[in-house]
Amino acid sequence: MTAPDLVVLGLGPAGRAVAHRAATAGLRVRAFDPAPDARWRRTFGAWSDELPGWLPQSTVAAVSTPKVVARTRHDLRREYAVLDVNALQDALSLDGVQVRAERAGRDGHGTAFVIDARGPAPSDSIAVPRQTAAGVLVPAGAHEELWMDWRPAPGVGEDAAASFLYAVRVSRDAVLLEETCLAGAPALTVDELEARLRARLAARGVAAGALSERVDFPLLATGPRRGRGWCGVGVRGTTLHPATGYSVAGSLGFADVTVAALRDGRNPVSRNALAAHRLRTAGLHALLGMTAEEQREFFEVFFGLPDRHVRAFLASRSAATANAAAMAAAFAAAPWGLRRRLARAVTPRASRRRR
DSSP: OOOOSEEEEOOSHHHHHHHHHHHHTTOOEEEEOSSTTOOOOSOOEEEGGGSOTTSOGGGEEEEEOOEEESSSEEEOOOOEEEEOHHHHHHHSOOTTEEEESSOOOSSSOTTOEEEEOOOOOTTHHHHSOEEEEEEEEEETTSSOOEEEEOSOOTTOOTTSOOOEEEEEEOSSSEEEEEEEEEEETTOOOHHHHHHHHHHHHHHTTOOOOSOOEEEEEESOOSSOSEETTEEEOGGGTTSSOTTTOOOHHHHHHHHHHHHHHHHHTOOSSOHHHHHHHHHHHHHHHHHHTSOHHHHHHHHHHHTTSOHHHHHHHHSSSOOHHHHHHHHHHHHHHSOHHHHHHHHHHHHHHHHHHHO
């Protein structure tokens, strides 16, 4: 293979999507990963309208229109898809990609543009906020489908950290029930979440077997998002939403953005994407500063906003101006006590930047 146009570091969902789409578009691609054939195990979900048109329909395992419960019920009026992880990995074939089963850094790749998709650095394991969850599978129909259920689990004290139930269809026959810590520094442990989940399900008369899913990943990574001749993707870039933890739809879409940008001689991570990511990171820090009761109050306000604001902030990719408008709308709709909390979460960071 001649010198590559693009080097991809890491072949998780984000890196593999970029390598696949770039090779399909005719770019010369070299990829590095110490275990390039390792199968993925996590459950991936996304809004159906954000999945790219080139993704085969066979990668979608189930669709539903789950609701949200904060203080009251909210209908999101939006189709949610859970992906067949094996079909997704197989659809992102590496035909035409020169794969090297080894680790590599960002340097030493000549004139090739480098996509850093290696995931979090070991030093990020404790220093950054994380999302954690514990999940079980139950038969379809055994539990109502809810994208977020913020009602507290039985036995959880008022001062305890918040968690919510994620209950979505993952196949024709099964629903995943997952107790989730949206963001914590430190986050609730998987064992703590499993105990809450089993208490919640026992109170609702839902029988559940052994734990089927354990989730623990960072919502941020330290360091820059892009530089001369390289950019990050996934947690190292801007496609992992730091306030929700969603990344797959953003990474799939970013793959095509990368191809277009490289053909135009641009960095795929735009200034607008960096600005939107900073705003979402501010949203993450606002959540970290809230009590469990304040988080429930916040999501009651947020999901009561006009649909355009909810969609803009939850979107895998949206303009910084749309994110700012959504955040301003949430601030304006919040009660005064919650406004003070939101303001404190953002103002100290702004003050430090001015020094």
